[in-house]
Amino acid sequence: MNMHAPKFLDTGRWGGMAYISEWQEALGGTINVTDPANGNVLAAVGFCGVADVQRAAAQARAAQSAWAKTQPSTRAAILNRAADLLEQNGAELASWVMQESGSIHAKAMIEIEHGALFIRHAASLAMQPSGMFLPGMDDRTNYARRVPHGVVGVISPFNFPLVLSVRSIAAAIALGNTVVHKPDPRTPISGGIIIARIFEEAGLPKGVLHVVPGGAEAGEALCSDPNIAMVSFTGSARGGAKVGEVCGRNLKRVQLELGGKNALVILDDADLDIAASNAAWGAFLHQGQICMATGLILVDEKIEQGLTDRLVAKAQHLPAGDPSTQQVALGPIISDAQVEMIQKIVDDAVAKGAKLLAGGTHDGRFYTATVLSGVKPGMLAFEEEIFGPVACITSFKTDDEAVSLANRSDYGLAAGVISADLGRAMALGDQLNVGQLHINDQTINGGPYAPFGGRGKSGNGTRVGGPADIEEFTQWQWVSVKNAATPYPF
Structure with a gap:
């Protein structure tokens, strides 16, 4: 050369x-x-x-x-x-x-x-x-x-x-x-x-x-x-x-x-290790600065603790820093103003009763991988697109409740459903008001061969x-x- x-x-x-x-x-x-x-x-x-x-x-x-x-x-x-x-x-x-x-x-x-x-x-x-x-x-x-x-x-x-x-x-x-x-x-x-x-x-x-x-x-x-x-x-x-x-x-x-406030629905028969991997990738890839990022993790209450524990463990092992070192999983947030917005959303969730289980801090523009549980309607973390590395966990009792929670959003870009029962996942997915639906996958998907876009505010x-x-x-x-x-x- x-x-x-x-x-x-x-x-x-x-x-x-x-x-x-x-x-x-x-x-x-x-x-x-x-x-x-x-x-x-x-x-x-x-x-x-x-x-x-x-x-x-x-x-x-x-x-x-x-x-x-x-x-x-x-x-x-x-x-x-x-x-x-x-x-x-x-x-x-x-x-x-x-x-x-x-x-x-x-x-x-x-x-x-x-x-x-x-x-x-x-x-x-x-x-x-x-x-x-x-x-x-x-x-x-x-x-x-x-x-x-x-x-x-x-x-x-x-x-x-x-x-x-x-x-x-x-x-x-x-x-x-x-x-x-x-x-x-x-x-x-x-x-x-x-x-x-x-x-x-x-x-x-x-x-x-x-x-x-x-x-x-x-x-x-x-x-x-x-x-x-x-x-x-x-x-x-x-x-x-x-x-x-x-x-x-x-x-x-x-x-x-x-943009999007994209829901990943994890049903009670899902493999927890695989589901946690999907949730982490969807929430944390490129510091969450993706319109398709998993903005809301809806998990059946019967497996919520197991999924949460696994997601916290992943977040704690994703270092943030300068990508030029080749030693980090998360790079910088694009601007100081965006860091402030992320922190505002996290603080609002905690003030309204959510639990901060990982992250929630930053060193300049390097925001740590963050996990919030108990995220509910009325919190900014539930309603708003965050554009930061924040995994927001909300539990549900029934599949119908999961559909209702996912469809509350004014956005309608992407959604994912993870289940061992393909028919059940498809039936739930058919009820979601989104432009792109991914069965047994997280929400970040794209490529030249599919029509990409959303509905509502998306x-x-x-x-x-x-x-x-x-x-x-x-x-x-x-x-x-x-x-x-x-x-x-x-």
Whole structure:
């Protein structure tokens, strides 16, 4: 291996820049990107404001018609090359995901692996049939075809910055749209710069993809700019409500994938060791900073003590610290404000009668794996998405009570049911109001082949992934054809 070979993500190419058709300075200036584990500055990127978004949107619209006319096989080939580049440079790029988002190495590599899978799935979309012939009422030919919206704006969050950006970007591009993407300003490198670089090297024509790191003003500009036809947003329910409001005022299509308060139901016949393993993974992976995280562990009262003991033991053996040491299970929480929110929720639960059995403390941004038992409705820990490593245990007496507790939430993203009786688990799961249901598994599941999204406060009924991508990133056009024009009575 040539140790002096230039790195794929060499900051000399993009440092201090945004990607508006090409690497260039942002009119909004620059921001420093820091490692949440230690505060070290990783790099500077361009910080885009309204004028930058407007420039990108205009250039994306100008490029869209030619891109839509590009042969599907050409689009697919570019996407597959981008996936190859992501995989080939995975070790280098994963280190950026770790440093920027506070990920442990295993989670960062999941982003590389799943990111490449999402891009390859998108490449397959480009080759799908795009229409159908329709019955008619006369001798004309009628058909319907799926056509791109035009320019798609993508707004992505910090927690899985690569995957939650590329899943929308790749599908939109594959289906003939151009894209203006605003990654979270805390993770603009793994959520944006990496994606721009792999597509740049893969041969994506100029103007098809733009990466504009920025804050709330840039996000609002995406939702209001007349050159942008659709917005795909992943983030909090509060942020999604704002995006939906602005897009609605401007009559844009909007896809919202929001947060969740996801229940894992553990029935009395479950294997306790396996159930505890599922609960720990669902509650503590990536410090609980996942929309699909297990936010509520509903356990039959007959096995509550056994499950709780096992979960506490696991929490006490999950060290939190700097992921660069490769010696920790939990990395940093993304911000000091989020640490304060987690602590507020834990303290509220204890004040209202819950028992703190593990954790509940933090060293700066390193929050310990926490277990609360006796969590009940009315506590913030029962009602709110925590986005921290807090396992909330609530017991139930009957399966019907478990369904009632799970369905109390205003969210409706994911749920899991664990039981030795598959029929019983399925019957219970069929009653849960969620967008994704996992039988004999915890709540954190995702991938390119399934339609991902939620209901209620978890989204607006839209989905990303699998067959849903064509529904979301294209629209129907009806075409009728007469052999020759004919007169009408007027």
